[in-house]
Amino acid sequence: MSKPVIRTLLPMACDGVGPSFTCLNILSGAVRAGYDVELFVNRRRLNWLDIPTRAAFPGPLSWLPYKMIESKATSILEKQFMSAIKPGDIAYLWPAVSLEMHKALYEKKIPVVLEGINTRMASAKRILDTAYLEAGLTPSHSITDERIAEEEEKYKYTSAIFAPNRNVELALEDAPSNLKILPASYGVNTKIPVPEPTYEDKDALTFMFCGYACIRKGVHLLLDAWRDMPPPHKLLLVGDVEPALMEKYRDVLESDQVEMIGFVNDVHEWFAKSDVFIFPSLEEGGPQVTYEAALHGLPIIASPMGSGRLHERADTMIVVEPRDAKALFEAMQEMLSVSTRARLGQNAKKEANYFDWDRVGARRASMLLELF
Known part of the structure; x- marks a missing residue:
């Protein structure tokens, strides 16, 4: 047969x-x-x-x-x-x-x-x-x-x-x-070359979101929580921004602590420039950017939707309900610890091979x- x-x-x-x-x-x-x-x-x-x-x-x-x-x-x-x-x-x-x-x-x-x-x-x-x-x-x-x-x-x-x-x-x-x-x-394609991650004790961290920055992806909740993030930490938005959010959150988006990169063909160079990946999506199928962040050894903060299957592998990220602004802010604060970033990032990179x-x-x- x-x-x-x-x-x-x-x-x-x-x-x-x-x-x-x-x-x-x-x-x-x-x-x-x-x-x-x-x-x-x-x-x-x-x-x-x-x-x-x-x-x-x-x-x-x-x-x-x-x-x-x-x-x-x-x-x-x-x-x-x-x-x-x-x-x-x-x-x-x-x-x-x-x-x-x-x-x-x-x-x-x-x-x-x-x-x-x-x-x-x-x-x-x-x-x-x-x-x-x-x-x-x-x-x-x-x-x-x-x-x-x-x-x-x-x-x-x-x-x-x-x-x-x-x-x-x-x-x-x-x-x-x-x-x-x-x-x-x-x-994720684990065969592509990516730089080895480094985890340094920094005064200024770069948090990265990747995708269409819109309500569906929970970016409004991220921006609400980001208002309390002290300088000199920076948020990169790699992808276009939904017009309604551009208007509603103009003060945050145009501040010195947010950089709007816009649409890019190669997201990997931006993963390499970041210290933490954050993905608070409210509705999602399979978030491929989460696996890409793991390949780069980035520590990850994600919503239950944005975590994909990666969070089922032990100790690979912080999963947080993005509607809880306090919990989201506290998760970002946790990432200020170099040991936390190193632990989560190394575990995520190891488990990326499964995907x-x-x-x-x-x-x-x-x-x-x-x-x-």
Whole structure:
């Protein structure tokens, strides 16, 4: 009997950023471990990682403006996928696959596995609506009742879902009984060269946040707590800032103790310049920046959402409820101790190896073959 093929449907531009970056790394780990994988994408402009791939718009067609081809490409791709999939295969679906596709695979008796890149939408909307309300701001997110209803309907035709965060699991506890929750994680490329961390007794520490600095990531809570942080400590915001926060927290953001770096292509140079990584996210799937910080040996302060699976490894970070401004401030104060920073940073760096993409991809593929 032939081994099942994990046929993966990613109806988006596969250019090595965003979800496609994550998907490519997971599948690469599975391929290197000897599992049979095939990837279906709208387009793929790069030959990054050796993964068998079919594109709806291949070759020179991939250079057409994406908005021009997106809808047509998705339609073509889903037809290609249905023609290729056969009994014994596993359909591994990423977000944006149509509800009709879920139903068709279910009727064909093909096991469907979803990727839970974010928290279940019904849960995420409650979290975000509450956060914006508490901040005195109008909700600014794209989760609608219609999108929630479609996601819940998709669950009915799904065999399993990867949950890259304990909180993703918890949000799915009352999902349909047919939906098996597969505890998983995202990862980090441990093979890239990074400088050896040093832990010095300094008068001025650099705390770093990385990502889109927005309500969803809890940055407003970080800025509230940062008001009490005495100079000369500095906060780096590596990533763009949500306009509503830029207005509401202008006094903090434009102070001498905060540096807004903006969007960068290479975050690793900023990890290397920092002493502490802080990630107070309120809603998250699998926080890859947390694993990247660990690779650099940075001591980490994170929310339960922002901690990913790393906090399940012993003594790797301080986990704090970010809505508790006092607790968040006290966690930052704890990091002033060089021994605390060294202990947490060294432990996090050691445990980062468990989250190497090759290991992550191999674990996931193994789980699927054991399940089906």
